[in-house]
Amino acid sequence: MGIKQHQKTPSKIMIKTKEKSRILAVKEGYGVAVDLGATNLKVAIGLRNGKILAKKSEPTAAVSGSKALTRKIIDRINGFLIELNLPYERLMGIGVGAIGPLDRKKGGIVKSPNIPHYNFISIVQPLTNEFNVSVHLLNDCVAGVVGEKLFGLGASEENLAYITISTGIGGGVFVDGHLLLGKDGNAHEIGHMVIDYQGRLLCGCGKRGHWEAYCSGRNVPNYTRIIFEDEGWKSFSKSLLNSYTEGDPNKITTKDIYYGAQQNEKTCLKIVEEVGRLNAIGFANVVNVYDPSLITVGGAVALNNRNLVITPINKYLNRYIINNPPIIKITPLDENIVLYGALAAAFNLVNSQT
Numbered sequence: 001m002g003i004k005q006h007q008k009t010p011s012k013i014m015i016k017t018k019e020k021s022r023i024l025a026v027k028e029g030y031g032v033a034v035d036l037g038a039t040n041l042k043v044a045i046g047l048r049n050g051k052i053l054a055k056k057s058e059p060t061a062a063v064s065g066s067k068a069l070t071r072k073i074i075d076r077i078n079g080f081l082i083e084l085n086l087p088y089e090r091l092m093g094i095g096v097g098a099i100g101p102l103d104r105k106k107g108g109i110v111k112s113p114n115i116p117h118y119n120f121i122s123i124v125q126p127l128t129n130e131f132n133v134s135v136h137l138l139n140d141c142v143a144g145v146v147g148e149k150l151f152g153l154g155a156s157e158e159n160l161a162y163i164t165i166s167t168g169i170g171g172g173v174f175v176d177g178h179l180l181l182g183k184d185g186n187a188h189e190i191g192h193m194v195i196d197y198q199g200r201l202l203c204g205c206g207k208r209g210h211w212e213a214y215c216s217g218r219n220v221p222n223y224t225r226i227i228f229e230d231e232g233w234k235s236f237s238k239s240l241l242n243s244y245t246e247g248d249p250n251k252i253t254t255k256d257i258y259y260g261a262q263q264n265e266k267t268c269l270k271i272v273e274e275v276g277r278l279n280a281i282g283f284a285n286v287v288n289v290y291d292p293s294l295i296t297v298g299g300a301v302a303l304n305n306r307n308l309v310i311t312p313i314n315k316y317l318n319r320y321i322i323n324n325p326p327i328i329k330i331t332p333l334d335e336n337i338v339l340y341g342a343l344a345a346a347f348n349l350v351n352s353q354t
């Protein structure tokens with residue numbers, strides 16, 4: 001009896017809260033936020049104050065073809081509006097944080113190295129045609145830093161950077177309170193900064209020596225194999241990685257390496273430290289170029305391995321910076337940071353002039 005009551009009460013409260021938010025959405029207007037990433041497509045409905053009313057995440061690759069992907073976004077939005085019983089005329093705008101590179105003039109995503117099976121993905125025109133509201137397209141990491149400034153740790157910061165370490169590596173930056181965009185909207189393709197002039201690894205973009213080619217979730221295994229080549233494969237055969245991969249170094253995954261490090265395995269810890277040192281070079285470049293007082297960090301690799309990612313960056317940063325060090329923290333907005341930024345863009349809350 002008691003348990004049943006406990007089960008009933010929160011759901012009643014939830015329905016009430018949901019209805020309250022819906023009424024607020026009708027009264028004050030609501031926005032649509034889209035996070036189009038390499039791995040997941042997330043669509044959400046939210047309020048101006050950052051409250052998210054509904055959210056759905058699905059694999060980006062679930063549909064094939066650029067047009068089908070845009071259609072999927074439109075269908076998802078329409079589905080939410082029916083489900084939540086929200087009138088179209090109260091939709092204030094749509095914000096999209098998308099994997100780069102972007103072509104803001106054409107309003108879409110240029111063939112991306114991290115989703116190579118899609119050609120140009122048109123976003124702004126089809127969404128505008130369907131919903132007849134302003135559509136604001138931002139790089140996903142630029143949306144991330146907007147989310148941090150509006151709804152996270154960046155409220156009082158004029159100089160703020162957000163860095164994601166995920167399938168790829170990217171960033172977004174405010175300098176003196178201004179959001180930097182660039183001529184095509186790609187001012188912060190920081191994952192493609194050169195950190196190895198010898199260019200030992202080829203990046204997904206086709207160029208050599210880029211940060212992302214060594215330290216992104218997709219590419220840490222490539223860098224690991226270079227470490228073993230340099231230091232001898234003996235340490236591989238003795239390490240946990242040998243058993244995780246049944247002795248095949250081509251099967252090494254980033255997950256295995258960080259998992260091994262979490263078990264305090266010596267070889268995995270050493271790899272994580274080396275990856276961290278290269279990350280520190282990337283972070284130092286951001287510090288030297290943009291001079292932020294705060295850098296927040298997100299993306300699946302960082303969110304799942306908080307200390308293993310942040311500790312070596314702080315340890316090695318001083319080797320490479322000339323500016324005063326910023327505070328470096330994991331974002332409290334977790335995996336929703338891009339959605340928050342897209343929501344802020346939907347309400348045109350930033351000086352992005354998109």
Ligand SMILES: [Zn+2]
Nearest residue numbers: 192203205210
């Ligand atoms: Zn690159």
